[in-house]
Amino acid sequence: MKNPLDSITGTIVSGIILTIIILALLENFFNT
Amino acid sequence: MDFIFAGGTDVYAGLMRFFHVIAGVAWIGLLYYFNFVQVPALKNAAADGTGAGITKHVAPLALLWFRWAALATWLAGAALLGGNFSAAFLLETGYEAIGIGSWLGTIMLFNVWALIWPNQQKILGMKKATDDEKTKARRVALLASRTNVVLSIPMLLLMTNGLSHKALLHI
Numbered sequence: 001m002k003n004p005l006d007s008i009t010g011t012i013v014s015g016i017i018l019t020i021i022i023l024a025l026l027e028n029f030f031n032t
Numbered sequence: 033m034d035f036i037f038a039g040g041t042d043v044y045a046g047l048m049r050f051f052h053v054i055a056g057v058a059w060i061g062l063l064y065y066f067n068f069v070q071v072p073a074l075k076n077a078a079a080d081g082t083g084a085g086i087t088k089h090v091a092p093l094a095l096l097w098f099r100w101a102a103l104a105t106w107l108a109g110a111a112l113l114g115g116n117f118s119a120a121f122l123l124e125t126g127y128e129a130i131g132i133g134s135w136l137g138t139i140m141l142f143n144v145w146a147l148i149w150p151n152q153q154k155i156l157g158m159k160k161a162t163d164d165e166k167t168k169a170r171r172v173a174l175l176a177s178r179t180n181v182v183l184s185i186p187m188l189l190l191m192t193n194g195l196s197h198k199a200l201l202h203i
Contacts, residue, residue: 005174005175005179011067011182018182018183018185018186019185019186022186026129030125030128
C-alpha cells in the first residue's frame with residue numbers, strides 16, 4: 001500500500017480523518 | 033485598552049494570544065509553503081536542473097524563520113496558558129480540547145527541531161553527509177513535515193475552539 005503522506009491529497013485526507021477521530025474521542029470519552 | 037482587550041487585567045493574555053497567532057501564522061504558513069509549494073517545485077526543478085536557486089537561497093532562509101517561529105509559537109502559547117498549563121497538558125476536565133491541541137503543537141515542535149531541521153541541514157549541505165545519509169535524511173524530513181501537516185489540521189481546530197474563544201467569552 002502506498003504511504004498516504006507521499007501525496008498532498010493523501011496528507012490532507014489523513015489530517016481530516018485524524019480530526020474526526022479526535023472529535024469522536026472528545027465527544028465520547030470526555031465530558032466536553 | 034478596554035476597547036480591544038477585555039478588561040485591563042487581560043492585556044497580558046491578549047498580547048500573548050496576539051504573539052501566539054502571529055508566530056503561528058509564520059510557522060504553519062511556512063509549513064504549508066514547504067509541503068504545497070517548495071517540495072513539488074523542487075521536483076519539477078530537478079528535471080531541468082534549476083533547483084539550486086531554491087536550495088541555496090530560499091530554503092535556508094525559510095527554514096530559519098520556520099524553526100524559530102515554531103519555538104516562538106510554543107512559548108507564547110505556554111505563556112497564554114499560564115496557570116492553566118498543567119491542567120491543559122494533563123487533560124483535566126474542561127481542558128481536554130485545548131490540551132489535545134497543546135500536545136499536538138508540542139509534538140509538531142519536536143518534529144521541527146529533532147527531525148526536520150537536523151535532516152534538512154544534511155540535505156542542504158550545511159552538515160557533512162554521504163549520499164546514502166542524504167537519501168535517508170530526505171525521507172525522514174519529508175515524512176516529519178507531512179506528519180506536521182496532518183497534525184496541523186486537528187491542532188488548528190482545537191486551538192481556535194478549545195479554550196481561547198471560551199476564555200474571551202468568560203465561560
